[in-house]
Amino acid sequence: MTCKPNKQMIEGGKYFFYSMFSHYFFSTATLTLLVVGCNIIAVNAFAEEVVLISTGEYAPWTGKALRHNGFVNHVITEAFKRGGYSAQYTYYPWKRNYQQAKLEKFHATSYWYKSKDRENDFYYSDPISTEKLVFFHLKSNPMIDWDTLNDLRKYRIGATNGYTYTKEFWDAEKSKKLEIQTTNSDAQNFLKLLKGRIDIFPATLLTGKSILQKEFDIAKSTLITFHPKPLSETTGHLLFPKSREDSEKLIQLFNKGLAMLKKEGLYDKFMDDLLAGKYSK
Numbered sequence: 057m058t059c060k061p062n063k064q065m066i067e068g069g070k071y072f073f074y075s076m077f078s079h080y081f082f083s084t085a086t087l088t089l090l091v092v093g094c095n096i097i098a099v100n101a102f103a104e105e106v107v108l109i110s111t112g113e114y115a116p117w118t119g120k121a122l123r124h125n126g127f128v129n130h131v132i133t134e135a136f137k138r139g140g141y142s143a144q145y146t147y148y149p150w151k152r153n154y155q156q157a158k159l160e161k162f163h164a165t166s167y168w169y170k171s172k173d174r175e176n177d178f179y180y181s182d183p184i185s186t187e188k189l190v191f192f193h194l195k196s197n198p199m200i201d202w203d204t205l206n207d208l209r210k211y212r213i214g215a216t217n218g219y220t221y222t223k224e225f226w227d228a229e230k231s232k233k234l235e236i237q238t239t240n241s242d243a244q245n246f247l248k249l250l251k252g253r254i255d256i257f258p259a260t261l262l263t264g265k266s267i268l269q270k271e272f273d274i275a276k277s278t279l280i281t282f283h284p285k286p287l288s289e290t291t292g293h294l295l296f297p298k299s300r301e302d303s304e305k306l307i308q309l310f311n312k313g314l315a316m317l318k319k320e321g322l323y324d325k326f327m328d329d330l331l332a333g334k335y336s337k
Contacts, residue, residue, distance in 0.1 A: 107141050107306065109294075110157050111166040112150045112218075113241075116266045116335040117185060117292065118166060120147050127330040128167045128184050132294055134322065135313030149240065150218030160300055164310075167292045169220040174295065179303055182311045183291035187260040189221065190282045192246070197255060199283040208234060214245035214257035221258055222288050243271045250276055258287050266336055 109132065111118050117128040124130035125145055133143045145166070148156060157165035158177055167184060168174060193199050202208055205228050213236045215221065215229070229236040237254055239245055245257045246267060259267070261282065268277040294310060296303035317323045329335060 105141050107136055107143050107164065108162045109143055109145050109164050109166050110148055110153045110162040111145050112148060112153045114150075114263060115270065116262060116330060116333070117187075117260075119335075120145075122335045124335065127326060127335050128292060130326055130335070131184050131314065131317065131323065132166055132310070134317055134326075135310050138313035138316050139309040141309070150216075154218065157295065157297055160297055163296070163300065163302065163306055165295045168295050169290045169292060171220055171223065177299070178295035178297055179307050181294040181296070181307055182314055183293060184314070185292040186289070187262070187292060188289050189258050189287045190261055190264070190284070191256040191258050191287065192249065192264050192280055192282045193256045194249060194252075194279055195281050196279070199256060202283075202285065205234060208256070211235070211255040212237060212253070214239065214248055214254040216240070216242055216245060220290075225258075225287065242267050246272065246280065249280060256283075262330070266333075269333075270336060 109129075111125070111129060113119050114126075115122055116126055118126040124133065129143070129145060136143050146156075146162070147153075153165055154168075156162055165178075168178075170180060174180075191199060199211075200207065205224055211234075213234055215225075215236050215238045217238050217240055225234075225236075228234040237248075239248065242257075242259055242263065245254065245259075246264075248254045249257050250272075264282065268280060294307075296307045314323075
């Protein structure tokens with residue numbers, strides 16, 4: 057006997073198939089959406105916000121080819137990391153570096169000494185570094201023991217464009233009390249020193265030694281020494297534009313991260329690495 061399906065059986069079968077397909081399709085789609093949603097939540101939970109920082113070449117403190125972008129930028133990176141931020145660096149000549157940050161194109165600029173002019177436009181972070189600025193000279197042309205800048209009037213003095221040095225230093229240049237010749241880099245100034253085109257040149261002690269070791273062979277670098285009296289002892293800072301709405305939040309976050317680094321002992325470890333020359337390797 058042959059069993060033929062009637063209309064009611066056919067309609068029932070269609071309904072059963074549609075119900076099963078709908079249940080599978082929507083369950084699968086729902087599961088897929090849940091998985092994708094969870095992945096998005098997980099990515100967002102672990103994503104770091106990026107702080108854009110303009111900087112320049114000043115080894116061993118900052119430098120694109122240095123380990124961790126140099127000592128100062130290493131400290132900055134680790135301080136922000138403790139607040140859930142990552143630091144991204146863009147390198148410019150120092151004058152342009154400053155202007156880019158002033159135009160709000162970056163969250164901050166690394167790194168600068170204090171000056172009254174900058175205080176009008178930027179907030180200063182807590183000190184990142186402490187540096188001694190000394191005059192380098194040829195061993196064959198020793199410096200006199202000096203007390204004031206007026207004592208240096210007989211010297212041809214080199215300087216690098218965009219650097220702070222001291223207000224008195226640049227005031228003496230503007231008033232022509234001192235003969236100051238500017239170039240675009242510290243290395244160029246050391247070369248002028250070796251060629252006898254200038255007599256003395258100010259640089260931080262560690263930076264001067266680093267450049268001489270990196271840029272000149274030992275026969276030339278050993279011809280240069282420095283006077284122990286510092287032109288200044290200054291601190292280096294990360295600057296945040298006052299014109300940006302997020303600057304006060306970021307500087308508080310950075311200062312907190314810097315304090316944590318010091319408490320953890322990592323700042324001292326980084327400083328030991330700096331003195332051992334590890335940032336230049």
